[in-house]
Every structure is written in structure tokens, then in C-alpha cells.
Amino acid sequence: MTHHKEVTIYDIAEALSVSPATVSRGLKDHPGIRKDTKKKILDTAKKMGYQHNTFASNLRRKKTNTIGVIVPRLNSYFMSTVIAGMEKLVNENGYNLIISQSQESGKKEIAGVNTMYNSRIDGLMVSLAYDTKDTEHFEALLKKNIPIIFFDRIIEHPGCTSVVIDNHQAGYDATRHLLDQGCKRIVHLSGSLNRNVYADRLAGYKQALQEKGIVYNPELVISNNLSDMGGEEAAHQILQMHKRPDGIFAANDTSAVACMRELKLAGIKIPNDIAVVGFNNDPISKVIEPNLTTVNYPGQEMGEVAAATLLNKLNKSNSANLNTIVLRHELIIRQSSLKK
Amino acid sequence: MTHHKEVTIYDIAEALSVSPATVSRGLKDHPGIRKDTKKKILDTAKKMGYQHNTFASNLRRKKTNTIGVIVPRLNSYFMSTVIAGMEKLVNENGYNLIISQSQESGKKEIAGVNTMYNSRIDGLMVSLAYDTKDTEHFEALLKKNIPIIFFDRIIEHPGCTSVVIDNHQAGYDATRHLLDQGCKRIVHLSGSLNRNVYADRLAGYKQALQEKGIVYNPELVISNNLSDMGGEEAAHQILQMHKRPDGIFAANDTSAVACMRELKLAGIKIPNDIAVVGFNNDPISKVIEPNLTTVNYPGQEMGEVAAATLLNKLNKSNSANLNTIVLRHELIIRQSSLKK
DNA sequence: TTGAAAGCGCTAACAA
């Protein structure tokens, strides 16, 4: 039950009759230390059960080897794969990840940023909450030259790199596909238009319509939180429209699937009555019947790219100041949108 | 671009002509410090842009306020909700979470534990990898009195608390339900029997059979990694059995759903030809058709309970030495198992 | 190639 006293470099130094400085150097890859001294030090360290004290080191070096991540929610397939990708890269490079959820609330996001600021993270990766309005809460970090990478739900900021897919193009692709299937009246199920991802997809939707000479009708755009509930509510709204739509482009798969479920319960045939396209390529899209046409969103890759970019900035402050990195997306066509 | 010099408590002390100790106390809720002094200190701290230095504090107090979590994978609905629950509680109590994935590999689990050990976590929560054999890699932590909580996939260890559901009972409930529906030949789709969760569910399955006087047939137990692929493979094996089963109890929803999909493609009618019960109450269970009967697994609650237990141990070393905490599960009956 | 020494910023025992 007693706390054993920790072994320090002083203990090793004493045991070997060398100075602590030498031990400190020996423990690292310091140039200019004799090979045998180094070996001796490493051996004794292991024998004595020495454990490097990160805090003392951090305090001294003013560096923490910790990277923060703030995301709206952890519990989506997409986000899990993003985090998995980040964790992999970051750990390979000797960093730790600390993760915080904003729960889609701007306030919690600010609190999370502050906590991370206080725990002196070396860098930060963020996907913004539903209602975040500005970047003020990031300024303190930036003022200290702590690099920030935005991913997925980004905001323009000079000096920050963003990692995204081309949401405009993806929105266009999805809508265009529905139009090509003969849809004339397409509902778009969207999220907060404060967020680039949703605003851009909407813009793509509009462009596709315009190219086909279809007038944009704002009443066909339903904005909500894109949850299960959101999808169900959208279905109810759709069922009550006096002129029934013949296509739906939803900005995520969760809401698309929930919406389809409700529509099917109401006797709507998918895709023939209404064709549906989702977004994210969530595993759920392969379970719903008919299988959901969707946009593949490379989560793992996005996490890896964001982390790699951050690590790069951390290692060489002179790194190219990339503004935006765009990953490839892909429309995956399944039965939910294929009218015969 | 220049690194501003950090504001320290000394700067504040100087500005106010008090001692650093007083400032340190004023910044906290130290009893026995005058209200106005405290206010003065807080005000000046804010004005000067003071930022608490966690490392100096950690170094001094020998405490990190960081809790580690090691899980097999982050990207399942269940695990996301667990982590969400942990994160909530832990943050509310001023701790940070660092997360690492073992990717189901015992080796990576060991590496993760070591990293966490080196970063001097105050406590650890673990759900074991697929092939972890023993607890040796945890001993170093335990020797230092760093508390460990096992959750979900646990291993017996004196001095560690475990948080689980009653997997035996849940396995029994699921199987019993199938039997009550008239099933006579029930396949059990299971994971690694090294892991309690799967071994216990299997035991429950056996008990239910026995009570009905059905002889246990090991050929009806299919063990694999319970992934999408695993479920599909299981379906193929089932289709090739010379005597077709009339029920399936799968140890997770992912594999149950994948299996159902394949069976349906082969023309099997669910539930009438084969009734299916899954495990976890993953959202996917409400999407597959027919909707999947499953066991509700309280992920968020499990995360919160594990975190609460850990925090409790951290706060008072004299805390009751609970060995196991069992959460309530619940069989959710849907169409996939209801024979007419 | 190694050592001496100072200090990173904070906390807490003890003293006043």
C-alpha cells in the first residue's frame, strides 16, 4: 500500500557515479555520449525500474506531446473512424490524444477548448459544433502558435488548415443522380446552414437543379439536426406536402434511413414513389431496404490526413502553409435511388 | 510570432504585493483566504491572462488528473456510447481522458498500457482485446496503486472492480425466448471464448437448452470475430448444415444483421424459417427487416458507472472494495424472433 | 565526452 519512491535520474546517476546530466543524455539519443556509457545507463535504468517523468520534462521543455481533439459527438460511425485514424498516426509519433465532445453545443466547445488550452496541448483538431458562430475561442491558442486543424465541419481561418471533402460537388453529384433518375421534385434534408458541410451540400443541390432548369424551391429544404428523430419528422413533413416529392437527398445516412422507415410505414414505395440518397456511407446504409445510395466519406483517411498535417506543423514550424486539403468522395449507387 | 512569456503566479504576486503562495491559494478554493484577497487575485489573473500550468502542478502534486481508457475498437455504437458516458463524468470532475485502441490485439493493448503508464495516468479503464490472455501488463500500474476498472470485457483480478451486465442471464433470456417461440435447433453465433462476455452468453444459452431438455450440440456454436464478414460466413455455414436450424442467437447485432442479410438473400424467411436474436441494441437493429430482437446494453450507463467508480477510488483510497458491478439488461422483442 | 548549476511554475509544510 505504500507509494514506492520513484526512481529518478539522480538515483541512476548515483548508482553509476556519473552526473544526472549524463544520465539524461544517455536516456535519449544525445550525440556525443560514449556508447558504453549510454548502454550502462540504459541497463541500469531498466534494472532499477526507471520511468521517465513526463511532467518534469514537459515543464522544462514547455511541450506536452499531447494533442487535443474536439468533436460534436463521438457516437457516429463516421466520427469513430475519424478518431481511429487520428489515434493511429498520433500514437505512432509519440503523441497522446485527449478527446472532448461538444455535444453540438457551442458553449461546451468553448469549455473544451479552454480545458485543452490549460492542459497545454501542442496542437488541436476540431470539428465544429452545430451552433458555433465564430473562432474567438481559438484565438488564445493561435496567439501562442498552437496549430489548429479543422476537419469536416470547418470554418475559414487564416493560418489554420482545413481537411474536408468537396461537399459542394458531393451535393451536386447526389442531386444530379436523382435528376438523372427522372426526379423532378427533390427534397433536401439538411443540417445547420451555419456549417460548411451542410451549406455546401445545399449549394451543390441548387446548382444541379439549376442546370436542369428546375427552379429552386426553399420549401423543399428541411433543416434539422439530422438525427433519427429529425429523419422521422422530415418524413412526416414530406407526407403532408400537397404535392408529393419524388426524391430525397439527405445530408446524412442516419436521417435518410429514419426517413425511409417512416415513409415505408406510410406505404410509400422506395425508390419508385420516392428515390432516396443519403450521405456518409454509414454501415446502416447497407442494411436498410432497399439499400441506400450514399456518398462515401473517407473517415479514417480524414483522421489520418488531419493528424499528419498537424504533426507536420508541429515538427517543422516552417511547413508549407496549406489552407485546405480536399479528400476524394464518391457516390455509391444502390437500390434506393434506382427507378426502373 | 514570438512566444509571449507566460504569466505565472509570481507575476500576479508581484503585481499585488502578496506572496506566490497566497496567489496559489486564491486561485483555488482554499479555505482560510479572505474573500476580497481572493477576488483581487482572480481579477488580476484574468486581466494579466494567467494560465494555470498543469505540469508544474502535476510535478509538484504527483498527480496528473488524466485517466486512461483502452478499448478494442472505437467504432461501434456501443463503444461510442460507453466513451461518451465516461467522458461526461470524468470531465465534470476535472479530469481528462486519454484514449487508446488495442485493435483487438493483445500486443497493442500492452503497448497502450505502457504508454499510459509512462504518461502517469491517475487511473485506467479497460475493455480487453480479443486475445488478451493474462493481466501481467497491468501489474506495474497496480503496484503503484493506480486503480484499474475493467468494463464489458473483463478479467477477474483481486483489487480491480469490474462493470458488466449479467451476460449469463442475458444469454439465457435470449435463448429462452427463442425456445418459447418454438425453436428446437438454435445456432449460437459467438466471439472469443476467452472473453467473459462471450463465454457467459454461451453458458446462458446452454442452461436454457438444458432446462428444456435439449441436448447441447457444439456443432451449432459458431465462433468468429462477430464482424460483418463474420456474420456472413456464419450464414453460409448455416445454409450448409444438413439439418437446418430454426433459430439463431448472435452475440452482437452487427453479426446478427449481416447474417440475416445473407440468409434472406438465400430465400430464408425470418422469423418463420429461422428466428433471430441479436445483442447490444445497436441502432442497426431497428433498421434491418424484420426488426431485430436484441438485448439492450446500457452503454452510456456502463461508461458513467465505470468512471464514477474510478473517480470514487481516486478520491478516497478507503473506498469500499467493490468487486463487480452488474448493470441491468433487457430483452427487447421485435419481429425477427416472433413466429406466428 | 562529461559535469555543475540553474530554473521550468507550482504546492504545501511550517512559521508567523
Added chain:
DNA sequence: TTGTTAGCGCTTTCAA
């Protein structure tokens, strides 16, 4: 209620 003081364990500059 506040101050003095001595480190926590490590890194690094400068000197040898």
C-alpha cells in the same frame, strides 16, 4: 489569514 522556503524531476547552457 498570509508568507517563507524547499523542492517535484528534468533539461540545457556553460564550463571543464
